[in-house]
Amino acid sequence: MSVEQTLSIIKPDGIQKNLIGEIYNRFEKAGLEIVASKMLHLSKDQAEGFYSVHSERPFYSDLVNYMMSGPVMVQVLQGESAIDANRKIMGATNPSEAAAGSIRADFADSIEENIVHGSDGPETAIHEINFFFDDSEICQRTRT
Ligand code: IDP
Ligand code: MG
Numbered sequence: 001m002s003v004e005q006t007l008s009i010i011k012p013d014g015i016q017k018n019l020i021g022e023i024y025n026r027f028e029k030a031g032l033e034i035v036a037s038k039m040l041h042l043s044k045d046q047a048e049g050f051y052s053v054h055s056e057r058p059f060y061s062d063l064v065n066y067m068m069s070g071p072v073m074v075q076v077l078q079g080e081s082a083i084d085a086n087r088k089i090m091g092a093t094n095p096s097e098a099a100a101g102s103i104r105a106d107f108a109d110s111i112e113e114n115i116v117h118g119s120d121g122p123e124t125a126i127h128e129i130n131f132f133f134d135d136s137e138i139c140q141r142t143r144t
Contacts, residue, residue, distance in 0.1 A: 004082040005035070005138075007128035009117035012070035015039075019107060020073055023116065026089050026103065027077055036076040036129075036138045042068050050131060059112060066112055074132045083125055086118040 010023055027034060042050070047067040054060050077086055091102025095114055098105035108114040119125035129138075 001080050003078065003080060004122065004125065005076050005078045005129060006083045006086050006119045006125045007117070007132065008075045008077050008086055008119075010073040010075075011067065011113070011115055011117060012072060013066075013109065013113045014107070014115040015071050015073065017107060017115075019115070023103060024075075027075075027086070030079075030085055030089055032077040032079040032082055032085060032089075033141060034075050035078045035140060036133050037073065038075075038132075038137075039071050039073050041071045044068060050128070062112060076129055076133060076138055083119055083121065087120065090116045090118050 008027070010020060014020070014023060024034060044064065047064045048055075051060065051063055051067065054063060057063075079085060088099075089103060091098030091104035091108075093104075093114060094111040095104040095108035096111075098108070103116050104114050119128050
């Protein structure tokens with residue numbers, strides 16, 4: 001066990017459903033700290049770049065259009081085993097397979113429109129955090 005950072009996104013369907021507070025509450029209740037956060041509306045270059053690992057998948061162009069369809073919230077979560085903890089809070093990619101009580105089970109409409117993104121490993125997390133945030137935008141807690 002160690003303290004990790006992970007990149008989380010509330011996707012356009014999550015923003016449309018007005019779930020920012022609900023989702024942040026789930027992170028905080030699980031002991032994860034939000035150490036960076038911003039809202040932005042992804043450009044095509046940003047959406048394609050962020051999901052470039054999936055560029056050969058049949059759903060890639062739909063995925064890019066979905067991610068550009070409205071604003072998103074991007075945040076860095078920090079805590080013990082934050083990468084796995086966030087994936088557990090999110091639930092499986094396909095909401096029909098997501099564990100009861102997870103974000104995707106509770107709110108997602110489809111395997112594509114599944115409300116949230118979370119990094120899937122330590123190297124991905126570093127790459128994805130750097131994709132959206134400068135080091136100076138990550139704010140460690142200074143009150144103990
Ligand atoms: P993850 O978000 O659970 O890590 P990935 O396999 O990395 O899932 O896929 C990235 C995103 O691509 C998913 O969250 C979802 O929005 C979309 N996606 C994944 N598989 C499919 C599919 O089979 N059809 C349509 N969209 C998909
Ligand atoms: Mg993934």
